[in-house]
Amino acid sequence: MGTNKLDELFTDDFLDSLDDDSTVDESASLPTWVTNDNRHTTNRAYHAILELKALAEADIDSFGEVETKKTPKFYKLKKAHVAKALGLSAQSIFNTSSFSPSILAFFNDVNDALLERHQNEQKKQLKRKRKKTGLRAKKKEVIVVSHQSLETKYNDFKAIKTEEVLNLAIERMPIDLRAKLGL
Numbered sequence: 001m002g003t004n005k006l007d008e009l010f011t012d013d014f015l016d017s018l019d020d021d022s023t024v025d026e027s028a029s030l031p032t033w034v035t036n037d038n039r040h041t042t043n044r045a046y047h048a049i050l051e052l053k054a055l056a057e058a059d060i061d062s063f064g065e066v067e068t069k070k071t072p073k074f075y076k077l078k079k080a081h082v083a084k085a086l087g088l089s090a091q092s093i094f095n096t097s098s099f100s101p102s103i104l105a106f107f108n109d110v111n112d113a114l115l116e117r118h119q120n121e122q123k124k125q126l127k128r129k130r131k132k133t134g135l136r137a138k139k140k141e142v143i144v145v146s147h148q149s150l151e152t153k154y155n156d157f158k159a160i161k162t163e164e165v166l167n168l169a170i171e172r173m174p175i176d177l178r179a180k181l182g183l
Contacts, residue, residue, distance in 0.1 A: 033102035041086065042099050046106070048085040052077050053110050060118050066125045067118075075118040077111050 030036070034046045059074050083090035094104050135143055170183055 031102070031106065033099050041088065041093065041097070042103065044086050045082060045093055045103055048082050049077065049103075049107060049110055052081055052085070053114065056114050057117065060114070060121050063121065064125065066129055067122055075114045077107065077114065079107070082107070 030043075030046070034042045037043060056075050056077060063074070065071075079090035079094050083093055086093065094100055094107065097103075138146075170178065173181075173183075
């Protein structure tokens with residue numbers, strides 16, 4: 001019963017209509033400085049930056065640690081990586097071409113967005129790391145005072161316990177042995 005309804009939905013007309021929607025003109029979503037030709041440098045550079053951005057976002061999301069001074073800046077795109085993906089020099093893409101100011105502005109915007117995403121992720125990591133529990137949350141002076149007070153209490157209990165044990169031993173001691181000891 002249920003498969004008949006699905007079979008009706010998956011007719012050739014329905015599937016063709018899905019194909020029509022999926023081939024929406026990409027030029028509507030492209031910036032004005034990017035040409036529609038897939039072989040053109042602006043289009044290739046634009047898509048290379050987007051691919052590198054997606055990789056950097058995945059790296060940022062999966063890093064999961066608090067950054068230190070020695071942590072590599074993996075979240076920052078480099079012009080050389082874009083140039084390597086295109087097989088051109090970074091100089092020709094970002095400085096000497098007619099579209100260089102536009103692509104450089106786009107590149108800087110992407111880097112700014114990645115930096116902001118990385119900083120937000122680092123804030124989350126710091127919140128996770130800062131849980132104040134146990135001895136690490138207390139200052140050294142507080143820990144020392146606490147330890148000293150616990151140690152004096154332990155010694156007092158130990159003395160009381162020893163005194164009680166001796167008194168009990170004396171009470172249960174035979175009378176002749178007590179007399180010899182002078183108790």
